[in-house]
Amino acid sequence: MSSRAGRPQSVAGRRLAESQPALRAAASHTVVLMKQPPPFRMASRETHPQSTVVTAGGVAIGTGRLVVMAGPCSVESRQQIREAARRVKAAGADMLRGGAYKPRTSPYDFQGLGPKALEWLSEAGREFGLPVVTEVVSPEDVELVAEHADLLQVGARNMQNYALLRRLATAPKPVLLKRGPSATIQEWLLAAEYLLSGGNPRVVLCERGIRTFETATRNTLDLAGVALVKSLSHLPVIVDPSHGTGKRALVPPASRAAAAVGADGLLIEVHPCPERALSDGDQSLDPAEFAALMCTLRPRALAAHA
Numbered sequence: 001m002s003s004r005a006g007r008p009q010s011v012a013g014r015r016l017a018e019s020q021p022a023l024r025a026a027a028s029h030t031v032v033l034m035k036q037p038p039p040f041r042m043a044s045r046e047t048h049p050q051s052t053v054v055t056a057g058g059v060a061i062g063t064g065r066l067v068v069m070a071g072p073c074s075v076e077s078r079q080q081i082r083e084a085a086r087r088v089k090a091a092g093a094d095m096l097r098g099g100a101y102k103p104r105t106s107p108y109d110f111q112g113l114g115p116k117a118l119e120w121l122s123e124a125g126r127e128f129g130l131p132v133v134t135e136v137v138s139p140e141d142v143e144l145v146a147e148h149a150d151l152l153q154v155g156a157r158n159m160q161n162y163a164l165l166r167r168l169a170t171a172p173k174p175v176l177l178k179r180g181p182s183a184t185i186q187e188w189l190l191a192a193e194y195l196l197s198g199g200n201p202r203v204v205l206c207e208r209g210i211r212t213f214e215t216a217t218r219n220t221l222d223l224a225g226v227a228l229v230k231s232l233s234h235l236p237v238i239v240d241p242s243h244g245t246g247k248r249a250l251v252p253p254a255s256r257a258a259a260a261v262g263a264d265g266l267l268i269e270v271h272p273c274p275e276r277a278l279s280d281g282d283q284s285l286d287p288a289e290f291a292a293l294m295c296t297l298r299p300r301a302l303a304a305h306a
């Protein structure tokens, strides 16, 4: 009888091991644990093996083609969002991002321009043929934001805002659900479950970095988590390398890494002039940097999904 790593290899050895009551009990216990269905029933790939494709303003997310959403952290003026839209469209972006309602850590920081910004954003999107994604922070704003946006973003700080999730479950638009900075993957998928079980099947997940002991980057981008969630759930998963790293120089490599692990898309902050940005300038690419990144992304994205 040969034994490697303490495990009997021969038939006789296996029979001996199987005959031991403690081992048999452990084996049956394992089977019971594995049979437990995941608590995120509707988001689970077990109940829905086929990958879901979510369409937002005509852009299909989850088909295997990398979808790129780009634009400034905040909509700051009509001219700023128009210029951002023009430049990201020219570089090949699929959707335009821009915050009108900004959930800021400090109440003294720029809070967004609200309804005016929504109008400028949707106007710029229409002019350049880019569907728009923007954040909604409270249930009362859902109706207005849904009139202007093609994809409704739930920010990381609101991932477990259940009143907001319940309201969005009945919204007429798809939802981009960011992972909370301290949320486990199970908590994230259960937040998605609020949307799905409440009646909105159009949910896209977004990994944007989590809080760890590391302070050299703004957050720790959990790319292994992206690959894991893609196997646990049928929902499309995109990555935000801007908030995920907090550093402009890290956005291109993190974007390529996200494509390589199978992300369905990217959400990237691009500002016409990052030095003058009212929020998140340090992690925003300028239009030329974004265009250079796009040239390296598409071939890799196609290869990763081939």
Ligand code: PEP
Pocket (backbone or CB within 6 Å): 073, 099, 103, 154, 155, 156, 157, 178, 208, 240, 243
């Ligand atoms: C944002 O997208 O600008 C934003 C505030 O992101 P997060 O919720 O991930 O911090």
Ligand code: MN
Pocket (backbone or CB within 6 Å): 073, 074, 243, 269, 279, 280
């Ligand atoms: Mn931002």
